[in-house]
Amino acid sequence: SIVYIKGRQDDDLIREVCTALLIEWKDCIIRKKHTKHIYAALDEAKFCISATVASALATILSKDANMSLAYQERDDIKNVPDQTVDKEALKNQVETNTLITLSYKCSFDTAEWVANNTGTILKSTTRMEQVDTDGFGAEKWTGNRMIGSEEENLINTNSILSLNKRVGVFMNNEGLAQYLFTSWINVKEKVSLPSRNEAITRQEKIINQEVTENQINEEILSGKKQNDIDNIDIETVEKVHFNP
The missing domain is CATH 1.20.5 (Single alpha-helices involved in coiled-coils or other helix-helix interfaces)
Structure with a gap:
């Protein structure tokens, strides 16, 4: 079964309730009160992210559960409503505890970070070519050239900035980064919880x-x-x- 909890971005009380629900959900997972695998998706995570939720990304993995966070840019995690949180440490904690990253078309800063995390490869480039010039000024290639190696990101920044719709860069801990086409499954039947x-x-x-x-x-x-x-x-x- 799928349970959808709808929050509000402009209501502080509802945001606090959503944060409290996430903390309670994490505690239930740790106490191992479930018999099947549980997955939670947190959309627009910047509105209800906290240090407890960020630490839960790594805590619940051993309890047969996982969580995904969805947000627009890397710095969105730093724009949390709670001003008492160390924003830079929170962002680093989220990125460290995230084992799988799927990035779509984004800003230059985020694209550059994604490209640097895809790894590097060596590419052969032509450094110099020699040509001869005859008396009429025509150039003729002599066949002599110098080839060198240059290090470049496996998936460069320009490729990420020009991604098509529903195409993203997929990074995990079990292989090289790759392009991925996403096809989400629609939930046709929606039933509200009974009183x-x-x-x-x-x-x-x-x-x-x-x-x-x-x-x-x-x-x-x-x-x-x-x-x-x-x-x-x-x-x-x-x-x-x-x-x-």
């Missing part, structure tokens, strides 16, 4: 249904239903002829 009274009523119906099914199973095992089946009135049975 407390509706949830209790629904639970009572489920319990009553289980009790009824158990009674039927007990009657079948005791032979009551079997006796009823054995005492079939032949006169009430209609003959059905098959007509192809």
Whole structure:
């Protein structure tokens, strides 16, 4: 199941509630109260990010859970509402504890940071070529040239600045950075959470249904239903002829 919690950027109270929910969610993950893998996506993370949430990125990995943060630029993490937080340390903590990074078309500063983190490769470049000039001023290549090696980013800044829609640069800890085309899955069915009274009523119906099914199973095992089946009135049975 998917639970979507909607917050507001211009309401301090709702932002504080969202931050409190994230802290409580992290504590539940650490106490290992779940039986299946849990994934949380935090959109526009700069509005509810905190030092506790940043540290949770690394803490919950060993508890069969993970979290993703979505924001526009690198410096957005530093624009947190809480002025008591060390913003530079918060940004470094988020980037250090993030094992997978997916970057789309962005500003020059962010693109340069992404390019530097993709690694470097050596490329062969022509440093010098020789030509001869005849009496009429025409140039002729002599076939002599000097080739050298130059270090360059695996995915350079210009490539990141010119990415197409839904195309990003994918970086992880298990291989080289690569281009990635994303195709998100739409959630077609959206159902709001029921109120407390509706949830209790629904639970009572489920319990009553289980009790009824158990009674039927007990009657079948005791032979009551079997006796009823054995005492079939032949006169009430209609003959059905098959007509192809």
